[in-house]
Amino acid sequence: MPGAAPMDSCPGEEGEALTIPPLRLSEKFHLFVSYSSVDATWTHGLISRLEADHMGLRVCLHERDFTPGRNVLENMAECIHQSQKVLLVLSQDFVQSRWCLLEADLSLFGSCLERKPVVPILLRPCRVPLHLSHLTYLEATDSRFYNKLVQLLCTPNHQVASSPRALRPTSPLYSGKPLLTLNCINRDSLPSWRVGTFSTLVVPDPLKEVLEDPEVYRRAVGILNGVQSPRSCLRYVGCRVTLGILLIFLSMGSIIPPLILGLRPNPPAQHLLLIAANIFFCPLLLVLAVSTLCWFRRFSKRKMREVVLRVGEANLLLAGHSVLMGCETLNKLHFVYVLLGDCRRVFLQASDGEALFREALLQFSCSYACCLAHAHFPLCKDVAGARGHQELGLCFCQFVSLQLKRRGGLGVNPV
Structure with a gap:
């Protein structure tokens, strides 16, 4: 002007x-x-x-x-x-x-x-x-x-x-809001047995709104990146199938010698020894063959348990910033925004409440974050009594309480 x-x-x-x-x-x-x-x-x-x-x-x-x-x-x-x-x-x-x-x-x-x-x-x-x-x-x-x-x-x-x-x-934040699904590096080219590695070079844009310190994100994801992939040759399908078939043939072959030797006149003690050896080695080789063929399934379950615990460790860092991480597979992460202040106060009402809250984060925060990410709580129908601290779905203390009841432990009563 x-x-x-x-x-x-x-x-x-x-x-x-x-x-x-x-x-x-x-x-x-x-x-x-x-x-x-x-x-x-x-x-x-x-x-x-x-x-x-x-x-x-x-x-x-x-x-x-x-x-x-x-x-x-x-x-x-x-x-x-x-x-x-x-x-x-x-x-x-x-x-x-x-x-x-x-x-x-x-x-x-x-x-x-x-x-x-x-x-x-x-x-x-x-x-x-x-x-x-x-x-x-x-x-x-x-x-x-x-x-x-x-x-x-x-x-x-x-x-x-x-x-x-x-x-x-503005994209309004609310407790329980999914923020991001993060795939690991080269997810499409990774073999199924390998644990994914996630980039820590930059903080994804959806997380910048809630994580003011990039170092928190790097440390949290770095904990998960510490999970090692297997070094056994059984990680290859060809090796598992070959070894499994070999063990099956060996178990079948263990039946033939007793049959051949049984046609010859041998002392009773020798017959008993052959039968005992056959009864022991044949089932053992069959069990080893099946175990070899099912190695990947057993490995995946064991590795997922390790990953879940590592995610729980990462959530000890992220929970202070109202963020939780969840993992359902070895190469994909879910991040959700969730306010845990009210639930934490429920834990603090018990003796050693802070230790109980940390243990709950270690054990259950991964699966809880996945439920929030999918907006699906399988145990929601089992909830009875007072309203929790979450507008949609279960709050964290309700979720932990139901999990503990299923395992035969004492639940946590949300107020």
């Missing part, structure tokens, strides 16, 4: 000069900011930078601009009505605390939000409520985040909806 002070201008994406839209008579603020007190430091730093770079910018913060003595909801509704745009700093703390005020009486200022551009900033991954899932958001981790935000602030309200370059649809 001609004549505007340089400090009130901001560069656009293409290098053009933009200005902060002037306030109308009914407006007092360019921006209303809603955030959790946990995120206050980050939010105040952002607002300070915006106000320092653009002195004409007026931002409404509740601690300095709300009218003392008035109801919080009334203050929020009035300030939203007097602001050009609404900025939401999204995090799990915000969803659980700050936004619940808006849910409490949405009718009070729902019409205000419908007429105002709402710009959510995804500060940390969180489970976005359904009434916010239609919005688009800016990522605080984006290297161009600040420039995109300034461009939006400099864009008149009627043009924001038609300027989606800086925004992208």
Whole structure:
């Protein structure tokens, strides 16, 4: 805008000069900011930078601009009505605390939000409520985040909806959401007996939303990559079949000598010795032949048990980031987003609760993650009593409780 002070201008994406839209008579603020007190430091730093770079910018913060003595909801509704745009700093703390005020009486200022551009900033991954899932958001981790935000602030309200370059649809997280199915390296060319190796060079995009530290992903997948493939020659089908057939012929051949020798006059003791040897060696060779032919089946079960335990070890790292890993085969992984805080508190009610929770993660987190990935819980029909902590399907403590009951142990009662 001609004549505007340089400090009130901001560069656009293409290098053009933009200005902060002037306030109308009914407006007092360019921006209303809603955030959790946990995120206050980050939010105040952002607002300070915006106000320092653009002195004409007026931002409404509740601690300095709300009218003392008035109801919080009334203050929020009035300030939203007097602001050009609404900025939401999204995090799990915000969803659980700050936004619940808006849910409490949405009718009070729902019409205000419908007429105002709402710009959510995804500060940390969180489970976005359904009434916010239609919005688009800016990522605080984006290297161009600040420039995109300034461009939006400099864009008149009627043009924001038609300027989606800086925004992208949000994929709301919820407890139990499948994030990713990861195949191992060269999965199509791997022989069936080989344990898959998974890449740790980069964190897959769906996991970047929840794993802030790439090292956590590398360490977790590295634990699984430590499972060794077999070195026995029996891993080859040709070797198993050849050896199995040879053992079968040997078992059949062990029957012939007693028959031939039985036609000759021999002492009774020698006849008894031949019969005993035949009774011992013939079944033994048959068992070895069948075992050889079934070697791969036995190996797969034993190796899968090892993989499941390794996945449990990896989940000890991932659970703190609300992620669990599951594995049904030797060359495919499932990653799911799941909140375990409530289930963990159930375990902590028992003595040595923390140790019990870790043991449950080691033993059962792999199969639980697979159930979440497929949205199928075979034991769901066996659940009776209190509702668990998961909206869809079984929560972790319910799942563990049912598994322990099937094994004859004591279950965990979700509350």
